[in-house]
Amino acid sequence: MKKQRRQFLSQLTSRIAGLGVMAAAPVLSHAANSHISVKNIRISREPNKTRLVFDLDGPVEHSLFSLHKPERLVLDLKQTRLLDSGSLESLHSRQLKSIRIGVRNTHDLRVVLDLKSRTTPNSFLLEPKGNNGHRLVIDVKEQISSSQKRDVAQKKALRDVVVAIDAGHGGNDPGATGSLGTHEKNVTLQIARRLKKEIDSTKGMRGELIRSKDRFMHLRNRIKKAHELDADLMISIHADSFPDARARGASVYALSVSGATSESARLLAEKENKVDLLFGDVDLNHQDKMVRQVLLDLSLTGTIESSLDIGDEVLKELGRVGRVHKKRVQQAGFAVLKAPNIPAILLETAFISNPKEERKLRSTAHQNKLAKAILRGVNDYFSRKAPPGTWLSESQDHYVIKKGDTLAEISDKYSLPVSHLRTRNSLRGDNLRVGAKLYIPAG
């Protein structure tokens, strides 16, 4: 074994000698002076990059630079030796021609990557985590070929995720009015516009306003518009009100076919299930009824599970920018009347009946915070569950789970902590579904 390795390394160093920068000495003769060992070198070929992982027994000091004509990357590792030459021959990809290793300055290791074209490399160190020890990762981006350019063009043809944003009330229906005279209909429209701006500036997503002006819109027309827009999600924005001015905090509602999370939601549902479902004239003097109607309407459109999932994400983010009225997404047991197809949530952004919260609702800064929080929640959901055919679903780095795969192995393959994979994919247990997509977080 030892003899073989020595033989291999001496061949290697003599191959490298031609470079003129390397000492043509066997690596192992300097082992006594070395502090860090390269235990193994692994390669993974990903859609747009080649990743080399150096498994080390300690943190290494390294430098990486490019040389041109021919294109090479030179990696210097201070006070390092190569323990296992492994099969360097197998370390190649569309971008990487070959890899050569030699000793430099007596105890440093120099790694030369021969490339097929000029590229921008990236390198970083990873601390020990789980089954992995210290690692040095080198990412080599692949030059885009004409066939890949076609793929990119195809990706551009993929559609955006569409979020229908419904500003509650409007026109001769002001919604609730705060003690400072703030009308709910104005606050909801302002927040809706800011949310649209946030969503539009997120790649792969598009926000559409159900109403863009101060005008009355029938509930059934709001739903109809969401359908016409082929929305993937509908967010109805409201502000709460309660006789007791102390009531405060944001709430998120989704619908449930059975069971309600709170007594008030249950009472609401019982009443509402008796309501004329053809949506006769809405009694504008009863804004509570308006909210109930919206909730009921959402039951016509909502796929409950998705709605709850999105609701959870949004509630979590709203909790970061302000107080939350109820810690869970509220559900009411409305009857589902029609084949559901658009997940929907209703947000009570704060209590307009609470003067402190009313002032917040009027402030541009707070409205922006709310919009950003809602976007983050929506984004967290769609980055896990983007609808097929959307740019978001196609552009995410993912791994398709094969029979026998374990989380530990997959995280090892991508040199990522298992916890990152769990968070990114909302995984709690260890069960992996064969054929399912596992999204790979960046970096």
Ligand SMILES: [Zn+2]
């Ligand atoms: Zn309202």
